[in-house]
Amino acid sequence: MRSFPRLAEAVFGAAGPARYEIRFELDEQGQAVARGRVSMVLLMTCQRCLGEFEVPVDAPIALGLVHLRGAPDRLGLAQVEGLAGDLEPLPLGDDEPVRVLDWVEDELLLALPQVPMHPAGHCMAEVAPAASEMAAERPRNPFAALAALQARQPGPEADEH
Ligand SMILES: [Zn+2]
Incomplete structure (x- = not known):
């Protein structure tokens, strides 16, 4: 320089x-x-x-x-x-x-x-607004989200086998 x-x-x-x-x-x-x-x-x-x-x-x-x-x-x-x-x-x-x-x-x-x-998507300042957008867009069926969560994390009974 x-x-x-x-x-x-x-x-x-x-x-x-x-x-x-x-x-x-x-x-x-x-x-x-x-x-x-x-x-x-x-x-x-x-x-x-x-x-x-x-x-x-x-x-x-x-x-x-x-x-x-x-x-x-x-x-x-x-x-x-x-x-x-x-x-x-x-x-x-x-x-x-x-x-x-x-x-x-x-x-x-x-x-x-x-x-x-x-560039769009790389700015630290974009993190906050993006998070609030996510909160506003809650899944329509909370139980579907819960089911997806359970499918990913097997319960304690799965470990007993
Ligand atoms: Zn930035």
Whole structure:
């Protein structure tokens, strides 16, 4: 996580290292493109029960490298219009070093759930409401439930044989 200071602030921790692959290519329009994927298993705090849980993140990377020539304020819609629909514009300055790990971190941050919560059925906070639902739904025939219970637990006379 030392490589991802912003991510470290947003999550509880990581259950493993980030795996990513990025390849650079020129598309049909001659646009420099960086494509790949990033995946990582992060630990987040559930907003319902405040327990930790694993959040597997798997996000595509699709960046159109937009070269900025001196004037950052000129980066308007016109300049990114030419990008293919799925590409996110990535403005690059003349002197800026290319920091691939920053892009990876950006994609991980974007892929995080807005409100982290356990998947349905796994949250500790769900236990209480589920129990009260059970109580409300009593079996229609209490004797049927009793018979089922007796069938599972043989009485003491069964041990005498
Ligand atoms: Zn939870």
